[in-house]
Amino acid sequence: MTCIVAVRGKRPVIVADTQHTAGKNRVVALDSKLFEVAGGRLVCGATGSPRVAQVAERVLRGLDPSNFDAKDTDALIRGPVLDAYRDGLVSGGAMETKDGVQAAVCGTALLLCGEDGIWTVFSDFQVLRAGLLYEATGCGFEYALGAMHALATSGIEDAEALAMAGVRAAVRFDVNCGAPYRICVRHGIGWVHATEQS
Numbered sequence: 001m002t003c004i005v006a007v008r009g010k011r012p013v014i015v016a017d018t019q020h021t022a023g024k025n026r027v028v029a030l031d032s033k034l035f036e037v038a039g040g041r042l043v044c045g046a047t048g049s050p051r052v053a054q055v056a057e058r059v060l061r062g063l064d065p066s067n068f069d070a071k072d073t074d075a076l077i078r079g080p081v082l083d084a085y086r087d088g089l090v091s092g093g094a095m096e097t098k099d100g101v102q103a104a105v106c107g108t109a110l111l112l113c114g115e116d117g118i119w120t121v122f123s124d125f126q127v128l129r130a131g132l133l134y135e136a137t138g139c140g141f142e143y144a145l146g147a148m149h150a151l152a153t154s155g156i157e158d159a160e161a162l163a164m165a166g167v168r169a170a171v172r173f174d175v176n177c178g179a180p181y182r183i184c185v186r187h188g189i190g191w192v193h194a195t196e197q198s
Contacts, residue, residue, distance in 0.1 A: 002033055003140040003170035003177045004045030005148065006113035008133045009159030012186045014113040015167045016045045018195075019178030026178060034182050036191060037081065039065035041073070041114060043184045043191055047138030048108030048123070052094045056110060059088030077112060077119050078127050085110070086125060109137045115186060134162055140170025140177045160185060164196070 006014040016034050020027040029050070035057040037044050044060060046053035063084060068076045089095040089104055096105050103123045110121040118130040120137050133152065136144035144166035151165050164181070171177045180197045 002045075002047050003136060003138045003144055003167055003174065004033065004047055004111040005136040005141075005144045005163050005166040005170075006045070006111055006118045006130075006134065007148065007159040007163045007166075008113075008115075008118060008130075009157065011159060012113050012115055012118075013159040013163040014043045014045055014111065014184050015163045016182045017167055017171055017177045018180055018182060019171075019176065020050060021176050032182050032193075034184050034193070035061055036184075037061060037112065038063040038068065038076065040190055041065050041068075041076070042081075042112045043114075045111045045113075045137075046108065047111075048104070049094065049106035051092070052089065052104050052106065052108040055088045055092035055094050056085055058092075059084045073114050073116050074119075074129060077121070081112070082121065082125060082127060085121065111135060111137045113184075133159075134166065136166055136170070138170075138177075140174030143169040143173045 002017050004016045020029045034045050037060040046056050094105050095102055107123050112119045118135045120128050134148040147169035148162045148166040151162050167181055171179055180195050183194045184191045
């Protein structure tokens with residue numbers, strides 16, 4: 001599992017740790033847990049099953065941004081993004097049914113970040129738009145939220161500083177999270193992707 005954090009601001013930021021776990025073992029993998037959606041309109045982070053993350057990246061990266069209203073990101077996520085994600089999981093064999101309810105395998109969640117908000121898509125396809133300037137999901141998300149809250153309420157407004165504090169807290173206190181970190185920061189009309197070692 002992993003921790004994904006996102007912070008809105010003048011330059012939105014989304015950060016993920018890079019550790020995978022299999023039971024009690026750490027797995028070293030080069031797969032990024034962050035990818036652009038709909039031509040860079042959003043960046044998505046995926047927690048949980050690597051298979052679900054791969055399916056999500058395949059189907060969401062390919063969404064054509066010219067088909068969507070440029071001003072209504074919420075409708076984009078609750079409509080075409082959610083539909084493509086669910087259809088991709090079905091065709092990719094990454095869906096399970098328990099007690100008649102369909103869900104992504106392994107409790108996977110997506111965190112989507114754009115210029116106008118942050119959304120979480122849960123394994124049962126509920127979509128919640130964050131009411132705060134920051135959000136986190138996955139292992140260690142409680143530590144991440146606590147660290148970001150402490151800094152935000154002390155007057156720190158830098159989105160990248162808040163996001164890095166959040167993911168570092170998750171890595172420090174949750175054994176299922178680990179460095180290095182993948183960072184996506186919005187600059188102008190695009191996202192800049194980077195890796196930070198510690």
